[in-house]
Amino acid sequence: MGSLFRSEEVCLAQLFLQSASAYSCVSELGERGLLEFRDLNPKVSAFQRRFVGEVRRCEEMEKTFTFLQQELRGAGRVLGPCPESPRAPLAREALRVQEQSEQLAQELREVSRNRASLRGRLRELRQYLHVLREGQRFTSWPAPLGSPPRPRALSERDPLLDPSLHQHLDRKINFVAGVIHPWRVSAFERLLWRACRGYLVASFMEMPEPMEDPATGESITWVIFLISYWGEQIGQKIRKISDCFHCHVYPYPESEASRADTMSGLHSQIQDLSVVLEETEQYLAQVLDKVTLALPTWRVQVQKMKAIYLILNQCSFDVTEKCLIAEVWCPVRDLTQVQDALRQGSYKSGSSVECFVQRIPTSESPPTLIRTNKFTAGFQSIVDAYGVASYQEVNPAPYAIITFPFIFAIMFGDVGHGLLMFLFALWMVLCENSPSLRQSSNEIWLTFFEGRYLILLMGAFSIYTGFIYNECFSKATVIFPSAWSVATMANHSSWSSAYLATHPSLTLDPNVTGVFQGPYPFGIDPIWSLATNHLNFLNSFKMKMSVVLGIVHMGFGVMLGVFNHMHFQQWHRLVLELLPEMVFLLALFGYLVFLIFYKWVKFSAANSLEAPSILIHFIDMFLFTSNTGNLPLYQGQVPVQTVLVVLALASVPVLLLGTPLYLCCRRRVPRTGPPAPVATEEQEPLLEGQEAGNSVNATKEDVESGGHSPDAKHVDFAEIFMHQAIHTIEYCLGCVSNTASYLRLWALSLAHAQLSEVLWTMVMRQGFVRLSYVGGVVLVPVFAAFAVLTVAILLVMEGLSAFLHALRLHWVEFQNKFYVGAGYKLCPFAFAPDTWE
């Protein structure tokens, strides 16, 4: 396999598609998602392309679909996702889909319109009914017709003018009844009074139930008014005024009987209308059901169709041979699959001539394809975030799977926190198939979810380094008995109680026999957490560890460059670049590592007072001086160091000038050869009727540029020299600064340890202060606060910070030793299911 080691071989190929079967072939290829199509018509605008009509048709269909979806949403229905992924439709099916969708849209529009008008009519009828009903209270006969009129006390419900009294007055009482918006009532009343003073009686009454306002759609309690007046002109005035105020005026029949008739007529009308409205609503629901069933499939189908036509637009049309030519980037391994897909496509469209694929050589750099599974995808993505690997370059991702969590763990080392992180990631991994986790819309959650394997490994490694640092929520764990014995020291120095009382801090001298019984089996001795000079010891240990790890990491990076040089057949770079680089790195910093280990091994507690300082030795090495107070580590140290420094300094000019001089010499030799054969080679047509050049896009200028002029050579040489100089400076200075940069491993682990210790001391210890049983109850909220702060500050904040610094160390210090990262990804044409809504 080895596909994670470096990117796959990708070739440029040409597809020859028959016009009849082009559509189904591209559909097949899209279903499998193998190839990246190149645009062969970049200079043609979107409106001049071949299949613009079909694309436009798809877009029209999409407009209809959007309208349908809006209607659905307005009716409060939710569109479910498409259950299975349908294939792109053929021309006949597409036509059918278009017709059906338009028909449904038309029906929906009509039904909605009908419903709106029915509703409006119903509303009017209801208002009329209310008007009549309320108005009856004002104009109802208080006594039967035959009774003599007798004076009555005026009650509120009686009209001020009894119509029966005025029958002989020979004036006709007319009525205007209607409905008005409640906000306009007072203005209306005032205007009526001023305009028709004394000749009318107006009464206002609120409607018992609120009704919808047709203009705004909100429900308002309308006010019914009933105006009794006499005189024609007054009537006209009143009508004009009520028109101005946008009232709905209804004819008010005069006699009781006609009123009763109208009311019963209205009742029956309302009933009929309600029945019709109900049926309309039912029909609308049916139409919406149909839409809900069919719409998801249609949308996917039309989207696929549009994608296929957009791809077909990118192919060039060969008129003489009636076929479409497409240029694709295809992974070499998949060429047989592509052929298979083409065969199936031709078969499905029923054409007799088969489409085929042919590989063509190219001088362009193909895109990078690295196949990952769900585990490696996370690590590959953090490498790609820095830069996609150049074509066939060594991929740092497989090593990052281990080194990245390890470097993170060095900065994070705590058993308790690591365990929490591990359990969280384990939960995410075990539930990774649950749809509620996958389809969340929260971006931050999705980021964490994508990196669940990353977090799993980071947690696991943190548990390991936590055991090494012997820290669990900032407390040491005593798994093995401690190697230091206080009793022996006390007996040896015969500390009395008085002595202990006056000296708050005492030293345990390891030189005394029995006090120090040998190193702790795994990790740091737990007694250090009780010591006051805990940090002094730990700092020295962590600093040296960071430097050692940094140099190992960088050396590994330089060695990875070997694979690149070998693959690209640049053997000269092995000798002229790799060798001086390694010499420089090892002579200076490898020697530092050696000094660290040597001092650890050679010097023990017995001669610790005279132990030399490595730092001063290292500085003296560069300055070629010596310090008498600082004893040499071993015999002959000074000449060895001098030799190493001279070696390192000598390797710098080799690195600087080696490769450019070599390339310059190599180019000068075949300069006499004619540049013409180079051009004619590329002019060989690969197919009849095709232009010169590898790809259909190449123009005459590209072909002729194969023959360089001599002036260009000098420019090239200067460029190479400049490039190499920059590389040398970057490498040499980088070695020094990057080594120091690895000290951040020490700094961050110290910060983490101190933070967790502070959290414990400041928060948790307060819970232990009270000794009575009340303390147990107090401990509950204290622990809650401790837990929340642990998660928020130590896990999230420190975790992110350590993640960031580990990432930076990888990207800058590790990858700039060998990685170019100037490639681009292969984006195959595929109908990805998660791009659809």
Next chain:
Amino acid sequence: LLGIFFNVHSAVLIEDVPFTEDDFKDGPERIYGLYEQVSYNCFIAAGLYALLGGFSLCQGRLNKRKEYMVR
């Protein structure tokens, strides 16, 4: 867990035990007594948390059942 560690008189947790000056006289029994008291406090707190956890679990299950019944 903390209760267990305090009960075993773990030396690492010495600074968490609230002691005063005269606790250091008459041998280490007093300090051990203090350790044990702190450990009992821890057990009480753990017990309270277990109660709370059980209570919230029961409530959660009841609510889920209620949702089923309403539908």
